[in-house]
Amino acid sequence: MEDRRIRDIVIVGGGTAGWMAAAALSRFTNNGYTRVTLVESAAIGTIGVGEATIPPLVTFNTMLGINENDFLAATQASFKLGIEFVGWGRPGERYFHPFGAHGHELHGVAFHQLYLRERQRRATPDISAYAMSAAAAYRGRFARPSREAKPPLSSIFYAFHFDAGLYARFLRGYAERNRATRIEGKVVDVARRGEDGFVESITLDDGRTIAGDLFIDCSGFRGLLIEQALGTGYEDWSHWLPADRAVTVQCDLPGPPDPFTRATAHPGGWQWRIPLRERMGNGFVYSSAFTSDDEARETLVANLEGAMRGEPRALSFTTGRRKQAWTANVVSLGLSSGFVEPLESTSIHMVQAGIAQLIAMFPDRRFDPIERDRYNAVIQDIYEDVRDFIILHYHANQRGDSPFWEHCRTMTIPDSLATKLALWRGKGRSFRDNAELFATSSWVAVMLGQNIWPEGYDPIADSLDPDKVAIELERIRQRYAETAEAMPSHAEFIARCLDNRPAMTAAAS
Numbered sequence: 001m002e003d004r005r006i007r008d009i010v011i012v013g014g015g016t017a018g019w020m021a022a023a024a025l026s027r028f029t030n031n032g033y034t035r036v037t038l039v040e041s042a043a044i045g046t047i048g049v050g051e052a053t054i055p056p057l058v059t060f061n062t063m064l065g066i067n068e069n070d071f072l073a074a075t076q077a078s079f080k081l082g083i084e085f086v087g088w089g090r091p092g093e094r095y096f097h098p099f100g101a102h103g104h105e106l107h108g109v110a111f112h113q114l115y116l117r118e119r120q121r122r123a124t125p126d127i128s129a130y131a132m133s134a135a136a137a138y139r140g141r142f143a144r145p146s147r148e149a150k151p152p153l154s155s156i157f158y159a160f161h162f163d164a165g166l167y168a169r170f171l172r173g174y175a176e177r178n179r180a181t182r183i184e185g186k187v188v189d190v191a192r193r194g195e196d197g198f199v200e201s202i203t204l205d206d207g208r209t210i211a212g213d214l215f216i217d218c219s220g221f222r223g224l225l226i227e228q229a230l231g232t233g234y235e236d237w238s239h240w241l242p243a244d245r246a247v248t249v250q251c252d253l254p255g256p257p258d259p260f261t262r263a264t265a266h267p268g269g270w271q272w273r274i275p276l277r278e279r280m281g282n283g284f285v286y287s288s289a290f291t292s293d294d295e296a297r298e299t300l301v302a303n304l305e306g307a308m309r310g311e312p313r314a315l316s317f318t319t320g321r322r323k324q325a326w327t328a329n330v331v332s333l334g335l336s337s338g339f340v341e342p343l344e345s346t347s348i349h350m351v352q353a354g355i356a357q358l359i360a361m362f363p364d365r366r367f368d369p370i371e372r373d374r375y376n377a378v379i380q381d382i383y384e385d386v387r388d389f390i391i392l393h394y395h396a397n398q399r400g401d402s403p404f405w406e407h408c409r410t411m412t413i414p415d416s417l418a419t420k421l422a423l424w425r426g427k428g429r430s431f432r433d434n435a436e437l438f439a440t441s442s443w444v445a446v447m448l449g450q451n452i453w454p455e456g457y458d459p460i461a462d463s464l465d466p467d468k469v470a471i472e473l474e475r476i477r478q479r480y481a482e483t484a485e486a487m488p489s490h491a492e493f494i495a496r497c498l499d500n501r502p503a504m505t506a507a508a509s
């Protein structure tokens, strides 16, 4: 039988995407015949941002068999329990998008439906009071869920804030231990096969040629293989997500790191604040059509909470996605496959999702189109779901204090999002479609947080006695608050992890 197995995987680019791919592929193709080679150029460098993550990254690290405390120590990481949004409804308002659910369903009725009904009967605390992650985050506390723990501890979900450069370096060590080869050099030419246009090899500036069966394009926004060589095409979503620039800078931490990211809306855009273990990452995201670079920089610097480290750096981007993330024998991962701005910290997750799908659809040298098509369909769905969720934040603003926010509030939105909002506005219905990244509780957090209150609630909620439900809601709230109070502070928990002391879960603390 003809041997059609993939023997040479060539990854172009050594940013977060490249080294995540190298780490995962070197582990999952550890078969004695597949080689993984990564080419990167120190002269070009990486984008140098991407510091906030979402919970699936915990699974990625676990899948690689990485010890989480080693990872924390190597990457300046702190824990993240969600995002606090400031000023996204009306100026001055704030809400929390927690990782994990709000409360839990009662007798088959969704928690948020019971909350909506209760809210019609009397004043209730903010819905974040019923989320374990939010309860801990607002108290500056953290504990990992333990295997033995019952709810609510088992309902804590977490991710990390980390130094992206250090994470890439950490994964490089991992990949090289798994026999991945790193080559330093700048790709200057791409050779394609005559009959089908597949990429055969790349040439470096020193004349070396590297041939491969499967190429992974992790070259960042330039899309060296997927776009410059194969001309795949890009679907531009700027009409829905007009932000196209960011200016970033680090500063000192004003105190112990908070276990959450903050995203603060300002008249000309929004500012992120990502507390790593020993410094703060900051950035201001804006649309060049509405805000000048100088205004953006001034807003960023004026809102830093600690002494600035270094000079602000400017970045440009076009929100959208590569029309086919996988074309011919090239799979694009990371910024080369698309970019939806960093409001919900989803980009690194897109890399992870791409790797997971590639492993699920791993080809042989025939490159069966059915595997490629399936890959592309899944990646398209993930991108579009994330896009809609991000648009929701912009569209549902009631700021009215600048042309930028007015534009976002009045712009047309994708039909898929319009349908979701219509379902919500009637009876508070929200559903998680297919492999959608964001769960119902995420949509509920943002919609209520930005004052989209439905007219009613699902009539099924009336099958439960309202007084008994009210008692149960209060019991949940109190239990979460008490559980959070009993956790160590975030800083103390990190210190324990770094000391590698045994009391690492909340049950043990």
Ligand SMILES: Cc1cc2nc3c(=O)[nH]c(=O)nc-3n(C[C@H](O)[C@H](O)[C@H](O)COP(=O)(O)OP(=O)(O)OC[C@H]3O[C@@H](n4cnc5c(N)ncnc54)[C@H](O)[C@@H]3O)c2cc1C
Pocket (backbone or CB within 6 Å): 012, 013, 014, 015, 016, 017, 018, 039, 040, 041, 042, 044, 045, 046, 047, 048, 049, 050, 051, 052, 053, 164, 185, 186, 187, 188, 218, 219, 220, 221, 222, 224, 246, 283, 315, 317, 333, 334, 335, 336, 342, 345, 346, 347, 348, 349
């Ligand atoms: C403003 C902003 C904020 C962000 N914040 C977040 C966040 O909080 N959370 C999150 O998940 N994501 C975030 N992201 C996205 C995140 O930064 C990226 O998804 C992630 O860093 C992956 O980037 P990358 O590896 O695809 O590209 P890059 O980091 O750009 O790496 C590209 C690599 O390709 C190499 N290369 C390019 N051309 C050549 C060549 N000719 N020859 C050889 N090598 C070459 C480069 O040297 C580099 O190694 C943010 C992005 C932006 C723009």
